[in-house]
Amino acid sequence: MRRIISVLMENEPGALSRVVGLFSQRGYNIESLTVAPTEDATLSRLTLVTIGDDHKIEQVTKNLNKLIDVVKLVDLTEGSHIERELLLVKVRASGAQRDEIKRSVDIFRGQIVDVTSNMYTVQVAGTGEKLDAFLQALGEHTIMEVVRSGVSGIARGEKVLSV
């Protein structure tokens, strides 16, 4: 099962490598990983997507919690949550294609953020599924380059992950 684990950790050098190292060392997989400092510069927020059964996920969270740099963590998939991923994609766009692509971008509520006479750069935010669907709508022949940020997430409602 796909899980989104959100981790609050010390913004220290080496902290990220400990998290990543833990996954390779214990044979857990990472589907995606994002990390950046929070409003409190001493803390970083890391969101990672992993796949495993309940037993594996329990071990993942226990071992993450054991890392000295990890302050707190939550499995967002245990409750109602919002997940977002940012996609930047360069697509071939010339002639009649330009309008068609523009329509697809509108349908997926994306934005064209850069233009040349032969291509668009499109930005779309949403769940991973939505981004997959958008890429499929574009068709692989038009796609020149894809960049995805990896999943970020936050719990719904008043629940917050903080120290």
Add this chain to the structure above:
Amino acid sequence: MELLSGGDMLVRALQDEGVELIFGYPGGSALHIYDAIFRQKGIKHVLVRHEQGATHAADGYARSTGKAGVVLVTSGPGATNAITGIATAYMDSIPMVVISGQVPSDKIGEDAFQETDMVGCSRPIVKHSFLVKNAEEIPEIVKKAFYIASTGRPGPVVIDVPKDVTNPADRFPYRFPEKVRMRSYTPAGKGHSGQIRKAVALLLSAKRPVIYAGGGVVQGGGAELLTELAQRLNYPVTNTLMGLGAYPGSDKRFLGMLGMHGTFEANTAMHHADVILAVGARFDDRVTNTPNKFCPGAKIIHIDVDPASISKTIVADVPIVGTVQSVLGEMLEMLKSSDEQPDQSAIVDWWRQIDDWRERHGIYTAPRYRTDGALIMPQEVIRAVYDITEGDAFVTSDVGQHQMFAAQYYLFDKPRRWINSGGLGTMGFGLPAALGVKIAHPDKEVVCVTGEGSIQMCIQELSTATQYHLPVKILCLNNQALGMVKQWQEMQYEGRLSNSVYEESLPDFVKLAEAYGHLGVKIDRREELHDKLQEAFAIKDRTVFIDVYVDPSEHVYPMQVMPNGSMRDMWLSKTERT
């Protein structure tokens, strides 16, 4: 405020932390620190002959005292040589602080002379690590390192110190923090009382209980409480390899070690148990054999300070996270104030069953090895040493058959007496560990049980024993082969002894010991065994290397059947199986 250089700060902070002893080896990046050590008196430094020896010696010191062992090495090869010892301490949860020199900050990443990314190399085998950025951080980092290493589930901590940070020309105000608080690190304390109550009820309802205690009981200072609990309930106890001494080995309730080379009665009792109380043990694969065949009828109570150890391989029915001391203490309180008693007739029947197993195949009810041959049997050597030392020695061990014979036949009545590399299985551990133990306990008998294979992995430390006058006994069960490897090759590879025999290449250990200024004793005739051992152990002021030629064909039994065996599936001899 006093102004100190980074090097002086480091040494002062170690003093303020209460460190008495450092095991180490100097080199370029560590020279400022070594100079600071030279100019002080509080801390004794022991110069080893190889950095691996430093880590094992600090490890032996830590295991025998309960205090964190301290290691100081230089960058590059100094640091990488320490890796095996750090991994050894990590696998057995031993408190250790390893300080490694590093190339100057501005050279890091430039492939400088003797540069290695020590924080990176050691990352998977440390509890935590620090790279010192500036000298002012040193006191707090030292305080944190010891706090992390010694609390919760203990483990090694690395402090990597770039050379510029210790420069004697740069001085900074020194203040040692009294306490340290870390928002991201809160080791487990008391267990959950509701869970403990459930555990007590389950224990009292047991008809076929077994207490399975591991190294956490030794490390966590829980041996007395565990003993009181077991004796109060009159329940049988088995210890893991790491847990030997957590319950008195000579007590009648002790079933011996469990696991791959555990006793018939311990493994069989585990298999048939209805309630297992696991304390400070981690259901290691060398204990459980095939996990899905492990103890089919048992409800499991698991007490551990590390939540990640619980339900890792075997799911616990009643998990309790907490220190063994607090949890066992609370269990005992509840038992004392409870009117309920165990089902006495069931427990009597259970003991009758266990005694029958002991009678049939137990290694303590009759010798299960040859007693009428011409060759010396390894088991009888350990028994003889047990008798001579009156069961009161500190015994360190290397890794292999000799380790298992020592674990089976030397009965430890006290915790911290049996010192071996259980988790990592590090050959070469025994001798340096023995030196660390001897420094901490100069008036005690310290015996390193080894083999002619293991001893050669750290034999250079014989020279350290000379320099610091550390009169330990080295008991080499010499079977002229890598005994355990050979045993597996004989059992599973149709006797193809691939690279497990030395042919005629072994050194004369007696002469070798003498070359280092020690005494060497060779024992190769069975009728001389007891007298010569007596003589050797009567010598108290010299290191004695006792090279005992044992039956090279002997195997360690019992041995669990693998793969796909359960706890109770064992080879009892070369021809007999359960």
